[in-house]
Structures are given as C-alpha cells and as structure tokens.
Amino acid sequence: MTSVLDAQLSLSAEEKFRAHFYLLLSRLLGAPADAELLGLMQELEGDDSAIGEAITDLKKLAANISVDQSAEEYEAIFIGVTQGELTPFKSYYLTGFLNEKPLAELRQHMDELGIEKSEDAAEPEDHIAFLCEMMHGLIVGSFGKPLALPEQYRFFENHIANWAPKFFEDLETTESARLYAPIGRIGKLFMEVESEAFLIAA
C-alpha cells in the first residue's frame, strides 16, 4: 500500500484527472446509480469545454431523476428481458460474439501485467466498466507500479480504442438513454482526449 501511495504522490494533477475519469466511467457503467452516486453527479462542475458541457447536462439530469428511474434505464440499456439494447463487451463489439479472440488477447495482456480476476468471476473481463477500472488501476498503480505512458497506450489501443468510442456513441443515442446520453457523450469525448494525449506523449 505504501508503494501505491508513493507512486500516486508523483502523478501530476492531469494524470490523476485521467484516472478519475476512468473510475467515474467505471462506476457509472458498472451498476445502476444509487442515491449516493446520483447525489455526487450533481456536485460535478462542468467548464465550457465539450466534456464540461456534457458534465453539466449529466448534472442537471441527475437532479431530476429518481434512483428507480435510473435503475430502469440501466436495466433497459444493459440487461433487458433477454438482452439489453447494448452489449458493452470488447469481444462483442469487435466480433459480434462474446468470449472470442479479443477477450483472449485481453486475458493474455492482463496476465502479462499481473492483473487477476477473482476465482468466482463468471462473466468476461472485457466489460467496459472493467476495462475502465483497469485503466484507472494502471495509471495510479493499483496493480503494482503505475504503468508508463507507452505501456498504458498499448493497453488502451489494444483493448479500448478499437471499440469503446463506438460503444459510447451507441450509448449516447440508444433508445432508452436519458441519463446515459450525456454519459455516452462524456465517454466518447474522453476517448478522443485520451487518443490525442497519447499521441502527444509518444
């Protein structure tokens, strides 16, 4: 734990913001929002950037939606009666099926980076929320030392950049999306920022 703390202290504010964005997306996409999360969304302060405007939209919507409504929306989009409107897995987006080669490649990369999933994890690891959580962990050093930017980029490029922008676009426009529309837009814009920032760093 000490090493994680030391490593985090050396991260610049900008890199921490990136990490927080990934964690935010992970929280927003991994589960229906509870009252605490809806409350916290209302504390966000968007600036006049494109992401800032999407954040302001999210903030306003969060103030006008109940926990039940938000859960219903999440359910319709991600769970559904037989299937939700969207299937937020890398393998599905790249091949049309779950558990295909893109998942195998992710697992191999996770293994290389020393990231394990728990023994009772029954679902595939390439869910968008899990990938965002992993990016966060790689930036701040949850899995050991924070990963250098070129290595972060390799993970981002191979497992996120090749499908997540399309997913976030779908999320923004999917039939049931109200609260999730700005979340999709935030994700889409953040992916653009990440792609460009990695190129600057390269």
Add this chain to the structure above:
Amino acid sequence: MDKKKSATPSRREFLKTAGLGVGVAAVAGGVVSADDAEAATLQDEKKTGYRETEHVKKYYDSARM
C-alpha cells in the same frame, strides 16, 4: 529532434485544457473534493461501485505482487 513535440502543446497543457478537471474526483472517490486527489485514489479501490452490483459483482481484480 522531435518535431511533433514542438508543434503540439505539451501533453500536460493539452490535458489541462481538455476539461478533465471538472470535479470528477468527488464522484470517483466517493466523498472527497477534486483537490483531494490522493485521498480519492486511495479510497477508490474499495469504492468502485462496479464490484458491488448484480451485474458485475463477480468481477474482481487483484495485484499479483
């Protein structure tokens, strides 16, 4: 040497102007302000609502040190 770097704003400057500093730390970390980045990232190991849910609670990752 590095044409690209001189032609584009630095990564840091770019990230600074991209609108990422919008109080997201509060949501990510659960209860802290954007200024408390350390606290937020330390807490979030446990705070990621992701693991606590029906849909994805089975996911779990751990460092293999």
